[in-house]
Amino acid sequence: MSYLEKLRAAQKKNNSWLCIGLDPQPGLLPLEAQRWDEPVLPFNRRIIEATADLVCAYKPNLGFYMQWGAAGVIALERTIAAIPDDIPIILDAKIGDIGHTQAAWGRGVFDEWGVDAITANPYVGADAVRPLLAWRPDKCVYLLARTSNPGAQRFQGDLTTRRGLSADVLREASRWMGDGDGHCGFVVGATYPAELAVARELAPAAGFLIPGIGAQGGDLAAAVRYGPDRMAGPVINAGRSVIYASAGLDFAEAARAAAIALRDEINALRSG
């Protein structure tokens, strides 16, 4: 089953475009979990059990696991194994190395770990995408187009001018994406809603992974309006606002309530 098929099935089954970012941060974990010896895996398990019927994907970010070195990566490997088989997993690693190194990443994350999609950084050019899709054309690569951080425009430019690096990436890399059948696409932050509209115009057929919702204050209405393509709905990611909804013993229930509220808000915008 390709990434596209798996994503569509999860979006339909759970009636959801919501993705939850599984990003463990020591100081933000519930107070109870901060007392556990190795909190990451049991914390993630509780969050997954409480939300797996509400999401279209999970997105763990490699950086938050690497902060514990190899022990964190073991917890990530086990977290990936704990996610139900019918929910797509997007590994957020923003990899962007030259050809033979990208292929090594592909072997690890697609074959060893079985993740369904990975984020990549276009700075090196086509090498960021093609070795991954040559290895596994059924998987998906989400290439950074417009990141969600405040300083993003410094090198990426202002997309509303339809010029600059992000515009160039969207136009050029759309052609590379055709190499795969997993429905590849772009990362476009909801924190730049006017640029999200232009990104959809420049890459009409691409899948969109949209971060910046929740703690970063992104525009959910723009994500719902410009996120969908002809094949699937967007993957709209929220992290901290869901998984750290409560620091108390009720953290899993609070994460579930936050996920329901966000999924329902998205669905209200879809039908509105």
Next chain:
Amino acid sequence: MSYLEKLRAAQKKNNSWLCIGLDPQPGLLPLEAQRWDEPVLPFNRRIIEATADLVCAYKPNLGFYMQWGAAGVIALERTIAAIPDDIPIILDAKIGDIGHTQAAWGRGVFDEWGVDAITANPYVGADAVRPLLAWRPDKCVYLLARTSNPGAQRFQGDLTTRRGLSADVLREASRWMGDGDGHCGFVVGATYPAELAVARELAPAAGFLIPGIGAQGGDLAAAVRYGPDRMAGPVINAGRSVIYASAGLDFAEAARAAAIALRDEINALRSG
């Protein structure tokens, strides 16, 4: 001791600007090692023992370890621990995430693993550098300016025009580098010798990490001419041409011979 101090001491002690890339690839490992259950760590140990008096740094690339999932990252963690304390370690991970994620990477690689420098990708802007140096100003970030792959110019532009993305990164990010005292700098591939000269012109005070020597066919004379800055020599990396110099039982001796030849070739160019 800052990265700069450690690098200068190693360059002086071993009379070397050579860095060896520790990039394990299953199909390239010596035939003997391919029969071992977990070949990565013992292979790396043999290479390190055979070359530690010949190099100014080691550069393991995270992607080549991730191809074995968490088991590979454990082997990387142990490889890092096996490198003598007086040889700087540059983790090549080309990380480029937004602020709080870059800081998490910094905690892992600088504090947990004790590496001395990391490579980063400038696509997101200042977030690629500043959270790392805010966490550990004594460490070094090498930011991608010109990568060594054939398709690098597609987004990075032609540096000899002094315009385009690589030129912009070199000019702008030189200012961010001043935040640290570890002597940060740029990755500039030796496969674009004319651009290496312009990179030195645009970033006169930056440290240079120069890949592309050996198997990629980069220009060693240009690396020696434009690599040094006022504080230190460049870090000139060779990977496959050294560590896979022989597939036989003599692989460590052959790696040592290849490293001596390359170090001496660099030193002949320095004094020539």
